[in-house]
Amino acid sequence: MVQTDLNIYCHPAFILIFGAFLIPFLNGKIKNTYMLLLPVIALLLIINISAGDHFIINFLDYKLTLCKMDRLSRIFGYIFSIVSFIAVLFALKSKDNVAHICAFIYAGSALGVTFAGDFFSLYIFWEIMAVASAFLIFAGKTEKATAAGFRYILVHIFGGLCLLTGIVLYVNKTGSMEIELLTLSNIESYLIFLSIAINAAICPLHSWLSDSYPEATATGAVFLSAFTTKSAVYIMARIFPGTESLIWLGVFMTAIPLFFIILENDIRRVLAYSLINQIGFMMCGIGIGTTLAINGTVSHAFCHILYKSLLFMSAGAVLHVTGKIKCTDLGGLYKYMPFTCICCIIGAASMSVPLFSGFISKSMIISAAAHNKLAFVWLALEFASAGVFVYAGIKVPYFMFFNKKSEFKTKEAPFNMLCAMGIGSFACIFIGLFPNYLYSILPYEVNYIPYTITHVTSQLQLLMFGALAFYFLIRSGYYPSETKSINLDFDWFYRKGGEKFYKIADYSLNLLNRVCNEIIAIKLTNFICKTGKNLPFKISNILINIYGFVFIKNKQKTDRLKTKAICALETKTVPIGLTAALSTFFIAVIFFVIKLLQQ
Amino acid sequence: MKKNIKTPLKIFYLFLGILFVSDFFIKKHGDFYWENYPVFFAVYGFVSCVLLIFIAKLISPFIKRDENYYDKK
Numbered sequence: 001m002v003q004t005d006l007n008i009y010c011h012p013a014f015i016l017i018f019g020a021f022l023i024p025f026l027n028g029k030i031k032n033t034y035m036l037l038l039p040v041i042a043l044l045l046i047i048n049i050s051a052g053d054h055f056i057i058n059f060l061d062y063k064l065t066l067c068k069m070d071r072l073s074r075i076f077g078y079i080f081s082i083v084s085f086i087a088v089l090f091a092l093k094s095k096d097n098v099a100h101i102c103a104f105i106y107a108g109s110a111l112g113v114t115f116a117g118d119f120f121s122l123y124i125f126w127e128i129m130a131v132a133s134a135f136l137i138f139a140g141k142t143e144k145a146t147a148a149g150f151r152y153i154l155v156h157i158f159g160g161l162c163l164l165t166g167i168v169l170y171v172n173k174t175g176s177m178e179i180e181l182l183t184l185s186n187i188e189s190y191l192i193f194l195s196i197a198i199n200a201a202i203c204p205l206h207s208w209l210s211d212s213y214p215e216a217t218a219t220g221a222v223f224l225s226a227f228t229t230k231s232a233v234y235i236m237a238r239i240f241p242g243t244e245s246l247i248w249l250g251v252f253m254t255a256i257p258l259f260f261i262i263l264e265n266d267i268r269r270v271l272a273y274s275l276i277n278q279i280g281f282m283m284c285g286i287g288i289g290t291t292l293a294i295n296g297t298v299s300h301a302f303c304h305i306l307y308k309s310l311l312f313m314s315a316g317a318v319l320h321v322t323g324k325i326k327c328t329d330l331g332g333l334y335k336y337m338p339f340t341c342i343c344c345i346i347g348a349a350s351m352s353v354p355l356f357s358g359f360i361s362k363s364m365i366i367s368a369a370a371h372n373k374l375a376f377v378w379l380a381l382e383f384a385s386a387g388v389f390v391y392a393g394i395k396v397p398y399f400m401f402f403n404k405k406s407e408f409k410t411k412e413a414p415f416n417m418l419c420a421m422g423i424g425s426f427a428c429i430f431i432g433l434f435p436n437y438l439y440s441i442l443p444y445e446v447n448y449i450p451y452t453i454t455h456v457t458s459q460l461q462l463l464m465f466g467a468l469a470f471y472f473l474i475r476s477g478y479y480p481s482e483t484k485s486i487n488l489d490f491d492w493f494y495r496k497g498g499e500k501f502y503k504i505a506d507y508s509l510n511l512l513n514r515v516c517n518e519i520i521a522i523k524l525t526n527f528i529c530k531t532g533k534n535l536p537f538k539i540s541n542i543l544i545n546i547y548g549f550v551f552i553k554n555k556q557k558t559d560r561l562k563t564k565a566i567c568a569l570e571t572k573t574v575p576i577g578l579t580a581a582l583s584t585f586f587i588a589v590i591f592f593v594i595k596l597l598q599q
Numbered sequence: 600m601k602k603n604i605k606t607p608l609k610i611f612y613l614f615l616g617i618l619f620v621s622d623f624f625i626k627k628h629g630d631f632y633w634e635n636y637p638v639f640f641a642v643y644g645f646v647s648c649v650l651l652i653f654i655a656k657l658i659s660p661f662i663k664r665d666e667n668y669y670d671k672k
Contacts, residue, residue, distance in 0.1 A: 258651055258655075259651070259654060259655045259658060262651060262652060262655040263655055263659050263662070263663060367630075370629075370630035370631065371630060373630070375631055378630075378631065382640075382643065382647075383643075383647045386643070386644045386647045386648060387647055387648060387651050390648050391648075391651065453625060454625055454626075454627045454628070454629075457618060457621065457622060457625060457640075458627075458634070458639075458640040459640070460618055461618050461619075461622065461638065461640035461641040461644060462640040462641070462643060462644035463644060464611075464614065464615055464618060464641075464644070465615065465640075465641040465642070465644040465645040465648075466644040466645065466647060466648040467611075468611075468615060468645060469644070469645045469648035469649050469652075470648060473648075473649070473652055478652065478656075479652060480652070480655060480656055480659060483663075484666050485663050485664060485665060485666055486663075486664055486665075486666055486668055486669075487662045487663055487664070488661075488662040488663075488664055488668075489662075495669055496669075
């Protein structure tokens with residue numbers, strides 16, 4: 001039974017999920033228009049749905065709420081549908097219909113997670129999201145992409161199982177399916193927390209992200225950068241706000257990726273690590289849990305989705321045009337791809353430079369740490385803020401578009417890609433210039449002014465002198481040179497560990513198999529076979545000996561009888577009388593044994 | 600290439616100079632006392648970025664591997 005409100009005819013998630021299946025039947029301009037229209041319809045629906053619970057389904061004894069609309073879910077709904085539109089526009093020319101369908105299902109299930117009001121529907125959309133996104137990685141269609149996709153799906157299945165176990169325990173205990181605030185106090189809350197932490201790529205559970213996203217297609221990575229981690233941020237903000245351990249996990253998460261960013265050669269992997277770093281800021285904000293911190297987290301998620309997708313788009317455009325994505329292979333492309341270069345710089349600047357989007361959102365989280373007198377957290381976040389801007393924000397455009405003369409004489413990226421990047425850039429600058437539009441849709445009322453003289457100058461000093469350090473280090477040659485190499489991350493434990501486990505299992509189980517084969521199949525069978533064959537001869541021998549000793553008392557006669565018996569046994573011509581006598585004797589023995597035992 | 604970057608570099612240095620000097624004249628009401636020291640952020644930004652490279656270089660022998668590291672059987 002579905003009870004729908006008058007102002008909601010269709011769930012925004014279903015528009016994208018079910019709408020996706022029509023794509024293969026369409027062609028040309030109709031297909032393009034249709035694909036672009038789906039996220040727009042979803043966005044319009046989200047704008048028009050009134051606050052409250054909609055799409056309530058009675059399932060078994062539980063009430064499932066598929067669409068819980070409040071200020072927190074609405075803003076995530078907005079940004080998910082906006083970025084879907086941008087990413088679809090970017091991927092419009094792709095001929096891979098399977099990737100298109102998966103991308104829509106992925107985006108739709110992210111909306112499903114966002115609006116889920118109960119754990120059951122959350123779990124369903126959570127799993128759809130994991131499977132659909134894995135296919136975007138498989139769409140890379142290289143050996144590495146396939147392997148990374150399998151590792152990705154394994155990690156997410158593990159996360160999904162943790163969530164399911166947590167939910168089952170929770171529902172068993174409380175009798176309610178409704179998503180409510182939880183504190184880390186019992187096994188079910190820890191399991192739910194763990195599964196969200198995996199999706200949010202909290203260190204050290206982050207390596208699935210840096211492992212798999214860079215292997216996706218140029219267009220698929222844009223979708224991937226937006227949904228999985230940010231929907232986890234949303235769920236974390238909904239269920240675990242104010243959990244203190246998140247502050248420290250967040251700080252750890254902002255710091256660790258910085259070193260990988262510096263040493264990494266693959267541009268998209270640099271972006272993946274900077275993504276993890278930015279999620280760290282959000283986790284800190286959720287951990288602090290004050291209204292300013294939650295507002296900061298949500299607005300930073302909003303801005304971050306925009307500028308990170310913009311950065312993934314510019315990297316994707318370069319990959320699409322040149323086929324290369326490593327620092328060592330690229331450089332000097334600003335001459336051939338000026339628009340992409342500008343968009344990339346805007347995306348990078350949006351991490352924290354004043355007048356761009358990240359400045360007005362990230363600083364809310366840092367201010368929240370300061371207001372709560374968390375000195376170490378504040379210092380760590382400022383440190384990470386400078387580090388990620390310099391080593392991801394400057395490194396990415398520098399190594400792609402400058403650094404050295406270009407080896408490629410290419411054209412600009414296709415028009416649809418430029419349009420998508422243009423829209424992304426516009427959004428980043430617009431939010432940076434007019435933050436009040438974003439502030440007005442945040443979950444709580446905002447009393448925060450980002451543009452004060454002290455704030456602007458202090459942030460500019462932090463970033464620009466960081467940039468100066470970068471310049472000096474590059475000039476002096478102290479900056480670690482980009483080499484064709486990879487960096488070991490926590491995925492080493494399951495990639496190499498898995499290999500070792502396989503080898504150990506292979507050795508030990510096969511050893512067991514060999515030993516069993518030797519003992520049971522060869523030795524025991526041989527023994528039984530031999531004994532079975534020789535037993536009649538031995539028994540007849542013994543019996544004849546006894547018989548000879550008692551009745552015949554002549555060795556020669558006894559021997560003759562033995563030869564006769566052996567001959568009869570060998571030719572299977574034992575006189576029936578003898579066999580019957582033996583059988584009777586045997587039964588009699590058994591009878592007496594049983595009698596004895598009964599007494 | 601070298602000529603290309605000379606002018607932007609001059610502007611960059613000028614900008615840094617203005618930022619640095621002006622900081623001595625701005626009144627601040629930071630949440631922490633050190634925020635009120637002049638050029639605290641400039642020094643912190645510079646030192647952070649140098650420190651990061653220093654640590655990254657230190658750990659790089661432990662984590663940097665050949666590109667085919669995982670493909671080797």
